[in-house]
Structure formats: structure tokens, C-alpha cells
Amino acid sequence: MxxxxxxxxxxxxxxxxxxxxxxxxxxxxxxxxxxxxxxxxxxxxxxxxxxxxKDKTRRKPCLKNRVVPEIEEAVMRIAYEKPAYGQLRASNELRKQGVLVSAGGVRSIWQRHEIETFEKRL
Missing domain, CATH: 1.10.10 (Arc Repressor Mutant, subunit A)
Incomplete structure (x- = not known):
């Protein structure tokens, strides 16, 4: 029970x-x-x-996917194409391609997919 x-x-x-x-x-x-x-x-x-x-939660829902799938896909693509790039450089490269995402946003996406370190992106 x-x-x-x-x-x-x-x-x-x-x-x-x-x-x-x-x-x-x-x-x-x-x-x-x-x-x-x-x-x-x-x-x-x-x-x-x-x-x-039953007790109901009053907690606000934690939305795991806060960025649109296209941006997340672009972040994942650059992470695997250029694993040596850090969060800031990946963010800047994506900005040049027209994808607006902050360095913190890149970090959050990497954490969600468990590729936050260089070794994991290889």
C-alpha cells in the first residue's frame, strides 16, 4: 500500500x-x-x-523540454560534430548558423542527454 x-x-x-x-x-x-x-x-x-x-501536489510542473526540438537537435548535432567545443563556443557557432540558444541552454540540453563532458561527447 x-x-x-x-x-x-x-x-x-x-x-x-x-x-x-x-x-x-x-x-x-x-x-x-x-x-x-x-x-x-x-x-x-x-x-x-x-x-x-489522495493528496494532490501543488508543485509547478517541471517541463523537461523547454526548447523547441529543432534547437535541441542542432545542439546535439554540433556536440557530436565538434566534441571539443565548450558550451560558450557551441552557443556562438549555433548563433552564426541562426540558432539562438544561450551557453546555459546548451549546458542544460547536454545534461539532459548526459553528454556534459568532452569524453561523453566522443
């Missing part, structure tokens, strides 16, 4: 206890939660079912 499933099961037991006791305040005291939290849980359960009881 995963942590998310345990959390959902615990919240479900609170709802079931409140129904069994016919007293929300008493069920909340036993579980050690506020009545407002109980009603938030109940609303989530009524709207989404068991999925609504």
Missing part, C-alpha cells in the same frame, strides 16, 4: 466514522482534525470519489 493509498484510506475512515456515529464533531475529535477539514475531505470525496481523497 502506497503512502497516497494510506492517506486516502485514513480520510475515508473519517467519513465512515462520521456516518456511523451520526456526529461529525465527535468523529473529528477522535481523528484529531477540524470540522472544516472534514467537510473539505467530504466535498472532495463527493466530487471525485477515492481519487479526491
Amino acid at each position: 502506497t503512502m497516497q493509498e494510506r492517506i486516502a484510506k485514513n480520510k475515508m475512515s473519517l467519513i465512515e466514522l462520521a456516518e456511523y456515529l451520526q456526529n461529525v464533531s465527535e468523529a473529528c475529535k477522535i481523528h484529531g482534525v477540524s470540522r472544516q477539514h472534514f467537510y473539505d475531505i467530504k466535498k472532495a470525496y463527493e466530487e471525485e470519489g477515492l481519487e479526491g481523497l
Whole structure:
């Protein structure tokens, strides 16, 4: 049983206890939660079912591909054609070809493809 499933099961037991006791305040005291939290849980359960009881992340999604595929392809091409080039020189060479990407962008792409060192680009 995963942590998310345990959390959902615990919240479900609170709802079931409140129904069994016919007293929300008493069920909340036993579980050690506020009545407002109980009603938030109940609303989530009524709207989404068991999925609504699982904790949701508030974290912003981390987008791995922040550059367009054409730029990434150009960076990878120059990395293998000229493995001795560093981030700055690769960025400058790409700029001459009309591909605008910073040295940091080159580094990020290389890290994503695990070719950040000269030896790995050979």
C-alpha cells in the first residue's frame, strides 16, 4: 500500500466514522482534525470519489523540454560534430548558423542527454 493509498484510506475512515456515529464533531475529535477539514475531505470525496481523497501536489510542473526540438537537435548535432567545443563556443557557432540558444541552454540540453563532458561527447 502506497503512502497516497494510506492517506486516502485514513480520510475515508473519517467519513465512515462520521456516518456511523451520526456526529461529525465527535468523529473529528477522535481523528484529531477540524470540522472544516472534514467537510473539505467530504466535498472532495463527493466530487471525485477515492481519487479526491489522495493528496494532490501543488508543485509547478517541471517541463523537461523547454526548447523547441529543432534547437535541441542542432545542439546535439554540433556536440557530436565538434566534441571539443565548450558550451560558450557551441552557443556562438549555433548563433552564426541562426540558432539562438544561450551557453546555459546548451549546458542544460547536454545534461539532459548526459553528454556534459568532452569524453561523453566522443
